[in-house]
Amino acid sequence: MQPAPPPSDRLFNNADSFAQVFDEAWNRLSRGHANGSGGSEALLEAVLAQLADHPFAQSDPAMARQVGEFRIRLLGL
16 A cells, blocks of 8 residues: 655645644544554654655654654644
8 A cells, every 4th residue: 555645735845844744644644543553653653654755854854753753742642
């Protein structure tokens, strides 16, 4: 099964663009994610894998992970 493409056709190499698609991917994947199968860390890995082609994730994967972790804390996901 091929991952769904990011929902926007306009992706930019910045944290704001990444945060937008991260939130959408998190919400989409969390609906089908069982709470007992690794929790938020496993879901974070799944979201980051799905967004690996995003320009920001490609140029700075460590910062993309930090943005994802921040979004999780900020939104209480």
